[in-house]
Amino acid sequence: MVILFLLAQALCPSEEKIMQRINTEWYSKPVYRCAHAIGYAGHPVVSGVLPVVLSHAGEEPCARDSYMGIFINCATILPLKYVVNRRRPSGDHVRWDASFPSGHTTCAFTQAYILSYHYPKVSIPAFALAGAIGLSRVYIQKHYPTDIIASVALGVLTGFLVTSFVD
Numbered sequence: 001m002v003i004l005f006l007l008a009q010a011l012c013p014s015e016e017k018i019m020q021r022i023n024t025e026w027y028s029k030p031v032y033r034c035a036h037a038i039g040y041a042g043h044p045v046v047s048g049v050l051p052v053v054l055s056h057a058g059e060e061p062c063a064r065d066s067y068m069g070i071f072i073n074c075a076t077i078l079p080l081k082y083v084v085n086r087r088r089p090s091g092d093h094v095r096w097d098a099s100f101p102s103g104h105t106t107c108a109f110t111q112a113y114i115l116s117y118h119y120p121k122v123s124i125p126a127f128a129l130a131g132a133i134g135l136s137r138v139y140i141q142k143h144y145p146t147d148i149i150a151s152v153a154l155g156v157l158t159g160f161l162v163t164s165f166v167d
Contacts, residue, residue, distance in 0.1 A: 015144045019089045023141060035136035042104035042133035044073065047111055062118040068162045069110040076154065077103045090141040102143045105134040105151035106158070113159025130155070 040046060051066035078096065086100040087093045108130035116123040134152060137143040143151075 015089075015146060018145060019138075019141065026139075032140060035139040038129075038132050038136040039104055039140060039142070041129065042108035042137075044070070044077075044103050044107045047073075047107040050111055050115075059118070062114065065114045065118070065162050066111060069114050069158055070107070072158050072162065073103070073107050073110055073155075076158070077101060077106055086144075086147070088142055089144055099143050100147045100150065101154055102134065102137050102147050102151040104137055105130070105143070105148050106155040108133040109152050109155025110158045110162070113156050114162060117159070117163040 047066075047070055051063040051070065054060075054063035054066060080101055081098040081103075082096055084100045085095050085098050088099040109127075112123075112126035112130040115126045130152075134148040138145055138148055
């Protein structure tokens with residue numbers, strides 16, 4: 001994770017250019033609103049709905065892994081945000097809600113991995129939604145591309161660890 005952050009710092013000038021290009025050349029109000037809506041699907045609080053639904057459906061092993069994934073995400077994302085303290089591309093800045101890593105993307109990829117582990121047939125839609133959530137966070141100027149790359153890695157790693165050690 002530290003290596004990814006150092007890579008992010010090295011690429012920062014290039015990322016600024018990418019963000020400026022997205023904001024000027026690729027901006028579309030309908031796409032922005034759609035990206036904003038997609039981003040809500042990855043909100044860490046919304047991720048908490050999945051294990052509740054799975055639990056009520058009698059899918060206890062997947063629900064247990066999903067709960068564990070949320071717990072691990074909370075235990076890693078917030079401290080990383082506080083320690084790294086990277087300003088968001090939009091200029092918003094609160095230390096506990098910094099840009100690196102993306103909580104939405106990390107939670108989405110953790111849940112996608114866990115769902116894919118338990119239900120291989122949903123792998124493509126689960127990871128497609130997680131990818132759309134990550135891209136939406138860049139499009140709406142909440143995260144830099146390297147924030148998303150690191151968050152994908154963190155989310156997949158968390159999903160892997162949960163399914164490997166909990167089951």
